[in-house]
Amino acid sequence: MSAPIIAIDAMGGDFGPHCIVPASLDCLAESPSLHLALVGQSSVLEELVSRHKGVDRSRLLIVHAEEIIGMDEKPAQALRGKPQSSMRLALELVREGRAHACVSAGNTGALMALARLVLKTLPGVDRPAMMTAIPTREGTCLLLDLGANVDCSAEQLYQFGVMGSVAAQSLGIASPRVALLNVGTEDIKGNQQVKGASLLLQRARDLNYQGFIEGDGLFRGDADVAVCDGFVGNILLKSSEGLVQMVAWRAEALFRRSLMSRIVGALALPLLRQLRADLRPAQYNGASFLGLQGIVVKSHGAAGREGFRAAVRRATEDVRHNLPQRLHSRLEDLLVSQRSDNSGDDVTATGGSPSN
Structure with missing residues (x-):
């Protein structure tokens, strides 16, 4: 395909353009084929870009946006009250074909609501x-x-499983192992939504469904795709990030406790540094919104420069793999036909709305 063009909501996140602009320019410098559109208050963005020498302005577009969506705003306010927000205009660039993907570190609920609308x-x-x-x-x-x-309803969890499987295939996994995150691996465990989703996934054609998985199995690598509702998934993600930081802190404190431990720590330091580098949350930053007619990647709101770079790279990879088209061709068969096959089954449950 042609050179990827990524639209950046430059005003979102906890640190705003003072973090996002340098991170975006880093990506521009490391990828000669990449083009970026920074969307936000043009005077602020131009001033920040001017601090960096050697920027290839032929691959950088600044799009002015009058409004900013706050991190604590309700999605309904973002939908109705701010038609000229940086987040919305970045999404509209994707809809209009002027960009291949959108990356934002802004309000999650607002981004989801606007992405569905736009x-x-x-x-x-x-x-x-x-x-x-x-x-x-x-x-x-x-x-x-x-x-x-x-x-989430059982039907929605089923859809997530199918979409996750397609995404894993785009990463080169021929037959991804799909599992439902649950409080146990036995069939009798879990709530009605999880049990219903399991029945739907079992019936899916050409889907390598493994059944239920617990949290320890997930980190063992017992599945390539793990499915859960957003309440559970968000807690799991934040808890795992906190655990990595806690273990690293405890290890460093232990090696400082005595002269002998400092000697041992000095010998182990290269391995500890490598472990921390392998597990640091920033390199895994960037969540793809699956199921849209366009590519949207959400960066953690508190992500720093390294983390936002990872989110832009994630969007670039999704563009390279043409993820929406892959999903469309696979989902058209699996989801629509499965819904028809199970039209008389009572396996779905009421779902809720996106969180902030």
Whole structure:
């Protein structure tokens, strides 16, 4: 395909353009084929860009946006009250074909609501899901949903499983192992939504469904795709990030406790540094919104420069793999036909709305 063009909501996140602009320019410098559109208050963006020498302005467009969506604003306010927000205009660049993807570190609920309004969902998809890769013993596992849908029906969990499988295939996994995150591996465990989703996934054609998986199995690498509602997924993701930081802190404190421990720590320091580098959350930052008629990647609101770079790279990879088209061709068969096959079954449950 042609050179990827990524639209950046430069005003979102906890640190706003003072973090996002330098991170975006880093990506521009490291990828000669990349083009970026920074969307936000043009005077602020121009001033920040001017601080960096050697920027290839032929690959950088600044699009002015009058309004900013706050991190604590309700999605309904963003939908109705701010038609000229940086987030909305970045999404509209994707809809108009002027960009291949949108990246934002802004309000999650607002981004989901605006993305559904501006880009629409793929046929057969009720709600998009947020997906990211988390580290396991041997590699990574794709986890979804991460917080866009705090309550999910069985049908929606089933859709997430199918979309996650397609996304894993785009990464080169021929037959991804799909599992439902649950409080146990036995069939009798779990709530009605999880049990219903399991029945639907068992019936899906050409889907390598493994059944239920617990949290420890996820980190062992027992599945390539782990499915849960956004309430569970968000807690799991944040807890795992906190655990990595706690273990690193405790290890450093232990090696400082005595002269002998400092000597041992000095010998172990290279391994500890490598472990921390392998597990640091920033390199896994960037959650793809699956199920939209366009590519949208959500960066963690508190992501720093390194983390936002990872989110832009995630969007670039999704563009390279043409993820929406892959999803559309696969979902059209699996989701629409499955819904027809199960039209008389009582396996669905009421879902909720996106979280902030």
